[in-house]
Structures are given as structure tokens and as C-alpha cells.
Amino acid sequence: MKIRRKVLVVAVAATLGAPAWSQQVQSDQIEVVKVTAQKRKEDPSKVAMSISAVTGAQLQNEHVNDITDLTRVVPNVSFTAATGNGGAGPGTSNIEIRGISSAAGAATVGIYLGEVPVTVGNVYTMGNIEPKFFDLDRVEVLRGPQATLYGAGSMGGTIKFVPNEPDLKEREFTTYTEASSTKGGSMNYAANIVGNFPLVKDELALRIGAQVQHTGGFINQVDGAGNTLANNINKIDDQELRVALKWMPSRTLTVSPSVYYQRVNAKDIAAFNLELPRYQSQKQVREPSNDVLFAPSVTINWDMGAADLTASTSYFQRKFDRTQNGSAYNSYSLSTFLTSVADGGTAPQELIDGVAALPSAVYLNNQVRQIAQEVRLASKPYDAAVSPWTWLAGAYYANQHTNVTENDPIFGVNALFQQFGLSTSDPDVLPGAFPNDFPNDNSFSGNFHYRERQGSVFGEANYYFTPAVHATVGARYLKATSTLSQLNGNYLAGAGSNGGGEQSSKAFTPKYALTWEIDPSNTVYTSVAKGFRLGGSNVYVPPTTCGPDLAANGITAAPGTYAPDSLWSYEVGNKSRFMGGRLTVNADLFYVKWKNIQQGVYLPTCAYTYNANAGDATSKGFEFEIKGKPMSGLTLSASGGYVKAELSNDIGLQSGIVGAHEGAPIQGVPKYNAAINAQYNFAVGERGAFVMGGMQWVGSSHGSLDPSQTDYLRPAYHTVDLSAGMSFDRVSLTVFVKNALDEDTLIQHPQVASIVQGYRVNPRSIGMSLSSKF
Template identity: 75%
Template sequence: MHHFGAATLTDRRSSGMKITQKIMCSSVAAALAALAMPAGAQQFKPADELEVVVVTAQKRKEDPAKVAMSISAVTGAQLQAEHVRDITDLTRIVPNISFTAASGNGGAGPGTSNIEIRGISSTAGAATVGVYLGDTPVTVGNVYTMGNVEPKFFDIDRVEVLRGPQATLYGASSMGGTIKFIPNEPDLKDREFTTYTEASNTKGGSPNYSANIVANLPLIPNELALRIGVQAQHTGGYIDQVDGDGNVLANNINKISDQELRAALKWKPTRGLTITPSVYYQKIDAKDIAAFNLELPNYQAQKQVREPSRDTLLSPSVTINWDLGAFDLTSATSYFERKFDRTQNGSAYNSYSLSTFLTSTEDGGKAPPELIEAIAGLPSAVYLNNQVRQVSQEFRLASRPYDAAVSPWTWLAGTYFSRQHTNIIENDPIFGVTDTFKQFGFDIADPELLPDARPGQFPGDNSFAGAFHYREKQASIFGEVNYYFSPAVHATVGARYLKADTTLEQRNGNYLAGAGNNSSAATSSKAFTPKYAVTWEVNPANTVYTSVAKGFRLGGNNIFVPPTTCGPDLEANGLEAGPPDYKPDSLWSYEVGSKSRFLNNRLSINADVFYVKWKNIQQGVYLPTCAYTYNANAGDATSKGFEFDIKAKPLPGLTLSASGGYVKAELSNDQGIENGVVGAVAGAQIQGVPKYNAAINAVYNFAAFGDKSAFVMAGMQWVGASKGSLDPDQTDHDRPAYHTTDFSAGMSFDRYNVSVFVKNAFDTDTVIQHPQVASIVQGYRLAPRSIGVSLATKF
């Protein structure tokens, strides 16, 4: 067998860098060639004021300075300029939002991350953050280590991060807040084509690239327009797979490729009626996960089974907006389907767990020690095939905007219905297990050798087979009313009443399922989630507000925990069997904030403080011997902190920004540890919540060559220390603080914009998390430094 040594690894990486350099040179050459094109005659002049981004946080278009909540709105142009490619990048530039790389005892790859806002973090039960793609909810629960849906930042107008519970308008699971991906709408007037290409190289890894094209085509001027775009991206890997002797088996295994397609049609048959059907599709293929073994040299992983995944998202929708004069009617009909197929290396617990059921001849059993050792060393995979399908319908009626001459009242009312079906298929083969027993002269179905064994329990070497079907039905009515005591002061009262039914049908079998299980269970949840706010517009440039709101998560059913294999763990928690279900949890949030603009909108300062009381928290109880997890309501918590966002234009062309947040999120009693959650005592810090994060950014736009514009940009982000586990004995208990720095510079001329950039410029290599992947504690870090070039065009 040929082993790839250091020289081969170096040659490969040098080759990858040469390829990237060629791509970069081609992009730069194209941009420089464009300089020779005729230039416009106008002198470039930087904007004097800060940009105001209109938001739809309250399901109508508003100036964010007038909305009584903490909001961050990041435009598509800013995402592109700062080379923000995914949620993990976003968490470093938006206050009090964080992520955990692996949800539960698995993952650490694309599609498995958990998102947290304001310290409301849980990898068990229902999600704590709502995720929307336009008007389509794409929120999924914490089921079988399946993380949040993460739409790519493709053809995006803006991303809105709404902090604090949003249950009134966005329903269950928006406890910590809501993230909205707002796509660009078709333009009925102007034809436009845009392209974007980017190439970079990662230190010690393989090349990255991204390319997209978007066309806006008015088919009937002012009446019908089509917007369509496609994108392809590749993120190079930097982790190598090695064998037990340290020989490199594969280079840069954590490569990721993704493709996106978006099409939207905007039809305006009459002056007040707009119909917008659209479809979004994305596919993410990961060759392996971005986790490495802590005991090996940096960025190496030793595994018997590779861990690829494919995550696809399909979301067609139809939105109808109808201006009926006295009010607006909106209908949002949507469907989304997520298929998430992935492989985990299950050797550490499938093979090892099976070996623990054998009793050695040295201890009076029938199994030779050599057989036990051979079984424990067999490779095993966990094949997970997940599918989520949801149909939803929302109707909204909204009054006209406030007009003192017409009425002191404004209002919004609506109904929401959804049906979600989640299917999970799991198979856990232990490769060669039957033949290994035969080699030692034993029958794998011998109950005297393997307790409770019987024929047919390892079909095709499969040690576990399970099928789980979750169904959820929701129906709710909601509304908000605003009363203006004067044009400067108004009060808001809102509420949502929700009813949900959930069912779980499960079938599992084979040896590691114990006696097996075929069962179904159902639960129902009801919730009333009010909201109260008072807003005072001190003057047109200064607003203060206070709000009180309730958040809520649905309860649900637990998967079956086999008492035969998990008996000792259950007994240690005072249980004879796993709990059949878990209850809803809820919280109350109290917030005070201000939003101000000064110096003719050359300076803006937004700040708020908040206090949250969280009751009956849904938490996962991990059973270490059998590697099962069940959900339980265990304990209460408080979360308190603040956020700020400052932007300034002190000089023409110079824009400075600083934002950040602090949060102290702790358990407030010992109920968690009393229910088997290790380390869940009063004062324990909630997992996955950095105590602070902050970001500063400086952009200088200036004239170059008369009518051209150029810019230089620098940004730094800091993320504070956090806890990855409640258990102080776990490696992930203490997550360190870290920071990263980015630079970019570029020039615009005619229809072209070229830039060069450096991400993670000082190559921060802190191990920021220690995900437990199939019972193996591993390391996760920021991607190493990447240097690249991009070219954007508009025609």
C-alpha cells in the first residue's frame, strides 16, 4: 500500500495554490482590462449620510429606528463586501447571536449547527430561534442532531436578526429571536444582469471559489417581471485523514460544494394587486466534517469511516399582496422540503458497545479476550436519512400606516396553519461483525455468548435499524394593535393563540435496539403569547421604547430508550424507562432601548438592555453507556445583558461602525441535575452562549482616477468565552475567547467592481469548540487564513 507522506502532501497543496493563483490572476486581468473601457464623465462623490435599511420585522415595511425591538439588518451589499458566506460569519458581526458547531452527540458538519440568540440556547426539543426565507418558515426542531436550516446568502436583499421573543408574529420557537433571509424582488421596470466571481486559497488547504449570475427581466413593463439566478460555490478543505501510524490517507477531506437556484415572478395585473410566485433550491455536498482529533497534529482526523453529507432544500412559495384601500391583505402560501443524508463514524460506540456485552473467559464468560478486542476495533457507520416536509399558509390584514388626521389606531391581524412531517431512517452496520464471530468459532446468535441474542438480529451486519416519523400540526390566530396617544407616543398590544398536535411513530429493531419497539404517541400543546410595548418618539431623530413579551416552544415525544441496553443509565437517573414525552417551555422577556440619529444622519446609536426569565427548560439527557438521549423539562434560567450598534460618517467617504453585546445566561435552580442533566445546577452557565461579542469596521471610499470609486476596509471581531457543556468534566465545558481580523480593498469602474481580501488575516487557530461526534470528543476551529480576489459586474 502506498502511504502519502509529507512530500506528497506539500506537492498537493502547492498544486492547489497554483490553481488558485491562476484563477486570481485571470480575475484581476479581466478587471484591469476593463479599465481601458470608456469611463463616465461624472466625478465620484461619496455619500454624506448613513444608509437607512427598511425592515419588515413587524410584517410591514418600516424604518428600523421606529420599531420597538432590537434589530440588526445586514444588507446583501454588506454581506458581499465583507465576504460573509455563512451563519458562522454572521454571528461574529451581529450582537448576541452565536452558534454551536454540533447539535447534540453528533454532527459538526454542515447542517448540524444550532443557533442561539440572547443566551436562549438548547440543543434539545424544539428550536429556540425561528428561521424564515422570505415569508416561508423553515424552522426545524432539534431532532436527531439535525441543526438549523441555513439558506445561503444568494441574491439576498438583506438579513434581519430580530432579538428577543417574536412569538406574537412568528409563533412558536421564536423564543430567543428570529432570523429572516429577505431575497431581492423582481424589478418591473429595469432589465439588469449581475455576475459575481470569487477565488481564494486557504492556508494549508485547497482552493475556494464562488460564481453566480442573476438576471432581472421585465417581460411586460410595469406589469410582469422575472428574476432568475444560479450560483455554484466550493469551499476547500484543510483537514487530513490519517491512519493509526500517522500516514495521510486523504487530504483536505472537509471540502464542501454547494449549488443554488432561485427564480421569482412578479405580476402586477392591477394597480393594487401583486402576485409573486418563487422557488428556491440549494444543495450542499460535504465530503467530511470540519472536526479533527485533539491528540493529533493540527487538522488531522483519524477515523475508520468517512463522514460525508448531502443537505438539500427546496422551497416554492406564492405571496399575494392586495391593497384594498382601507387595509392590505397578504397571503403567503409556502412549502419547504429538506433532505439531509449523512454518515457518522459510529465505531466508537456501536462496535465498542457491542464488545461490552461480551463476558471474557477471564471473568467466567465464553468470549476470548481476543474476540472482545476484535469486535471493539471493527469499523461501524451510522447512516442517517432525514427528510422534513412542511406546508404552511398565512393570511394577514394590515391597516394603513398611522395618519393622525384619519385615526389614532393601526392594527395587524392574521391566521397561520402548518403541517410538518419529519422522517428519520437510521441504520448502523458494524462491518464484518458476523464473520469476526465465525473466525473465532462462535455463532453471533448464541445467547450464552451474547446476552439476549437470537437469529436475525444482525441482518447484513446491521446492528440497529430505526424509522421515526414525527408529525406536527399548528393553527394560530395573531394580531397587534397600536394606539397613538399623540404622534410621538403610542402603545402596542399584541397576542397569539396557538394550538398544536404532535405525534411520533417509531419502529426499531436489531440487536442494539434491545427488544425493539413499535409504538406511537401523541401530545398536544396550547399557548397564549402576549406582547406589550410603549414607544416614544422624542423627536424625529430619537426614539425610546420598552417592551414585555412571552416566548414559547412546543412539547413533544421522546424516542424509545431500550431498557436492556440503557438500564444502568436510566437507573442512575432514578428511572425504570425513558420518559415518553416532554412538556412545552416558555419565557418572559423585558426590554428597554433607544434608537437615535444625530448630525443629519451621520451618526446613529442604538442600544438596549434586556432581562429574560425562562421556565421549564427542555434539555437533553445523555446516557453515556448506550449513547441514547432523551428530552426532559429540567430547570429554570435567567438571561440578562445589553446590545449596542453605533455607525458614524465623521468624514466624507469614511464610515465607522462598532457593535456588540453582553449576556449572562445562567440556570437558576438545581432541577436539571435532579433530572439527570449532569452539571445542571444553579449558577451554571447555559451552553453555547459567549458572554460577549463585539465587532468594529472601518470603510473608506474615495475617488480614484477622477470618476472611479475605490475603497479600503478593515474589520475585527471578538467572541467571548462560553461553556459548551454543563458537565465540568467534559472537554467542551470551557470554550475560549477568540478574535479574528479581515481586510479588503477594491475599485469600481463603469460596470465592474474588483476587490482583494484577506479573511482571518492573522490566522487565528484557537480551538473554539470541542464537539462530541459519535461519542468522540474532537476539535473545531475557524477556517485558516484565506486570501482572494473577487469581481462583480452589472449590465
């Protein structure tokens, strides 16, 4: 009788639209999440690659709020906070998959928002675009090179954020609100609402949603005496809006326009000074940022009978304005050019010390815009009675512009010189100075325009020797041109540069795979694929301020361009379901050979970086994902990955990259990560309820190739998350704890000039969420 009541409660909850966790006991089988990894919707167990698919419901239930959370629950995905001048903040992290990590040059992981490619390069510590987890059907993580179907920039893999589509049949509203308190910090809150409106039943529907979030801070700004100037400075506010239409004028034609808008406003970066008491930051200049993404697109799907045509036209624009604290290097760098009276110069020592102590900012105004067009034609799914072949063919074009404007004022520098009766335009005081070298105290100005155009044709064919065995052959041919024009001025630019550079790239990226469905529940596969990344141009490196660093590397000027790099990946894996679908096991082994790696060469004296091709590397390891339902209502899961990524020669040393010797570990790649999760759904009277707990481990890694750097060794760490909830008709209530053990390991600690910075997982937060569906 109790079992019948339990089933009845769950059935009622499903009918009333309760959240996903209250419905999961309806089936004892593990849910199959269809994916579009191969540009068509299909069962991932039949796809010859390593894929993790996390549903939007799972993201919400487990309170996975951003990409950094995702890297802890998905095998062999990691992130590195950008460590250039000014440290890190939202929108500056680089994402790595399977050890293919590089903070220099083009991206190594492709990012897609639906059909919109939003991949950007590593320009001026501008990291990956990170769409918020809002109104998502699922997130797909495709490991291994995806160059055949997704092009350059996906050499390590691709992450796809797949939004929910408008429903042509049912009108629906969903809401979600959340509030929590962070230990030692301020409150967090989030709220969203999504509405689905069938305007013409079975023909036209509108889906519209909006979200606001506030992430509280836990770092305080202090002065030299330790007095608090501002509390919780690393607060973040973000807003999202998504509008999507689905028009189906006939049974065979669907037109889907959509617009996505996202704004992330950070009051400061999440770094604190390790020389100070914990979670304190002493800085002369705050480091806020404002990151706005606007992405309209339209996708047309046409069932032509024998094949399906898909055409996607997309545009995105990213405006990313940020401030970095330049006091530790702009002011100090300028002071080193002054020669004291004691050393035969004309600058009093007091002036030199005063210049070194002046506050300075780096104002970066970044804008990226891209228009892209993809057209592809795909055969119908395999049918032994029709043909042993399935195929897909397409063409892609993208034109991306990136504009960066930099201004580096040293506040009060002209007035300070005047106090000593001197001028910043006097070459006897500042060697090489000219009049108006410091307009409005600005020590450096730069304008950079990058343009990247690429076109490609691609295709993939599958031949079924038998219904259980098929081979896949795919390829992409790509041509691209990357250009840079630049204009630098003011004193710290040296002689300045009005030049630029151009780099042309061509690539043929094949893929081969063999898949054997041993039976309907067990599949084994092997694949070989090539990955590719575009080359590019370097910004001007002034020889006046960087001459000693360049000379130490055996060159008089930084190279104007850097070449493409590429890799070959070899993989073997299995995807199995046991116990009537109540247990799934996916596992794979991989080996990657990476050639001519794009790496950043850091010049420590002048704080400039240029890109060079420096050496080769190998990456090898494995991943596994296990999920089971040993009893009704109980779901257990475990996943993990191991990767050993290291340089395979000493070529990087010859290019001036300290520590780039054979056997050196690739930066930012944890040796392992793993996660376990348990969820139990049950009934309390007539109501559905659940309890859930999860634990994640991230292994040690290296943040730098140089053993003398503070971020050389990053320690392992772990987190624990707990939650419980109950449904009340159309509403569900959840209480949760993130980072329940308050893990406070310093997971990254780069040095910016003379300041060693610390980053940690957000402190423990305890909160409550309320969701509804009606």
C-alpha cells in the same frame, strides 16, 4: 476641483451600475435599511424591538459568507456545532439569540426565507436550515421573543433572509466570481449570475439566478501510523437556484410566486483529533453529508383601500442524508455485552477485542416537509388625520412531517464471529440475541416519523396617544399537536419499540410595548413579550443497553414525552440619529425569565439522549450598534453585546443532567461579542476605490454543563478581515484577506466517545473577487 471630480466619479459609477461600495459616498447620511419585522415595511428606528439589518451588498462587501460569519458581526447571536454522536457538519448547528440556547427539543430561533418559515426542531443532531447568502436584499435579525407575529420556535428571536424582488422596470444582469486560497488547505471559489427581465413593463417581471460554490478543506485523514489517507477532507460544494416572478395585473394587486433550491454536499465534517498533530483526523469511517432544500411559495398582496391583505402559501422540503462514524460507540458498546472465557463466559478475549476494533457507520436519512398558509390583514400606516389606531390581524396553519431512518452496520461482525466458530445469534455468546439480529451486519435499525400540526390566530394593535407616543398590544393563540411513531430493531435496539407518543400544546403569547419618538431623530421604547416552544415525544431508549444509565438517574425507562417551555422578556432601548443623520446609535437592555427548559439528558454508557424539562434560567444583558460618517467617504461602525445566561435552580440535577445546578451557565452562549469596521471610499483618477478593515471578538462560553467534559470551557477568540477594491466602468475588482491573523484558537472541542474533537475558525484565506452589473 478635486471634490467635484470625486463626486463626478461616484455619480458615473452609480449610473454604470458599479457595486454598492463605490456608491456609498454619494450621501453623508447613514443608510436607513427598511425592515419587515412587524409584517410591514418600515423604518427600524420606529419599531419597539432590537433589530439588526444587514444588506446583501454589505454581506458581499465584507465577505460574510454564512451564518457562522454573521454571528461574529451581529450582537448576541451565536452558534453551537452539534456535539452528539458523530460531531458536527454543515446543517447541524444550532443558532442562539440572547442566551436562549438549547440543543434539545424544538428550535429556539425561527428561520424565515422570505415569507417561507423553514424552522425545524433538534432531531437526531439535525440543526437549523441555513439558507445561503445569495441574491439577498437583506438579513434581518429580530432579537427577543417573536411569538406574537412569528409563532412558536421564535422564543429567542427570528432570523429573516429577505431575497431581492423582481424589478418591473429595468432589465439587469449581475455577476460575481471569487477565488481564494486557504492556508494549509485547498482552493475556494464561488460564482453566481442573476438576471432581471421585465416581460411586460410595469406588470410582469422574472428574476432568475444561479450560484455554485466550493469551500476547500484543511483537515487530512490519517491512519494509525500517521500516514495520510486523504487530503483536505472537509471540502464543501453547494449550488443554489432561485426563480421569482412578480405579476402586477392592477395597481392594487401583486402576485409573487418563487422557487428556491439549495444543495450542500460536504465531503466530511470540520473536526480534527486533538490527540494527533493539528488538523489531522483518524477515523475508520468518513462522515459525508448531502443537504437539499426545495422551497416553492406564492405571496399575494392586495391593496383593499382601507387595509392591505397578504396571503402566503409555502412549502418546503429538506432531504438531509449523512453518515456518522459509529466505530467509537457501536462497536465498543457491542463488545461490552460479550463475557470473556476468563470471566465465566463463552467469548474469547480476542473476539471481544476484535469486535471493539471493527469499523461502524451510522447512516441517517432525514426528510422534513412542511406546508404552511398565512393570511393577514393590516391597516394603512398611521395618519393622524384618519385614525389614532393601526392594526394587524391574521391566521396561520402549518403541517410538518419529519422522517428519520437510521441504520448502524458494524462492518464484518458476522464474519468475525464465524472465524471463532460462533454466531451473533447465539444468546450464550451475546446475551439476549435472536436470529437475524445482525442482518447484513446491521446492529441497529430505526424508523421515526414526527408530525407537528399547529394553527394560530394573531393580532397587534397600536394606539397613538399623540403622533409621538403610541402603545402596542399584541397576542397570539396557538394550538398544536406533536406526534411520534417509531419502529426499532436489531440487537442494539434491545427489545425494540413499535410505539410512539403524542403531546398537545396550547399557548397564549401576549406582547406589550410603549414607544416615544422624542423627536424625528430620537426614539425610546420599552416592551414585555412572552415566548413559547412546543413540547414533543422522545425516541425509544432501550433499557437493555441503557439500564445502568437510567438507573443512575432514578428511573427504569426514559419519559415518552416532554412538555412545552416558555419565557417572559423585558426590554428597554433607544434608537437615535445625530449630526444630521451622519451618526446612528441603537442600544438596549434586556432581562429574560425562562421556565421549564427542554434539555437533553445524555446517557454516557449507551450514547443515547432523551429530552426532559429540567429547571429554569435567566438571561440578561445589552446590545449596541453605532455607525457614523465623520468625514466624506469614511464610514465607521461598532457593535457589541453582553449576555449572562444561567440556570436559576437545581431541578436539572434531579433529572440526571450533570452540572445543572443553580448558577451554571447555559451551554453555547458567549459572554460577549463585538465588532468594529472601517471603510474609506475615495477616487483614483476617474475611478472609485475603497479600503476596508474589520475585527470581531467572541467571548468565552461553556459547551457543556458538566465540568468534566472537554467542551466545558470554550475560550474567547477574535478574527480580522481586510479588503480593498476599485471599479472599472461596469466591473469592480476586490482583493481580500479573511482571518488575516490566522486565529487558530480551538473554539469548540467536544468529546465523542473516547475521541476529543477540535473545531476552529477557517484558516487565513487570501483571495480576489470580480463583480459586474449591466
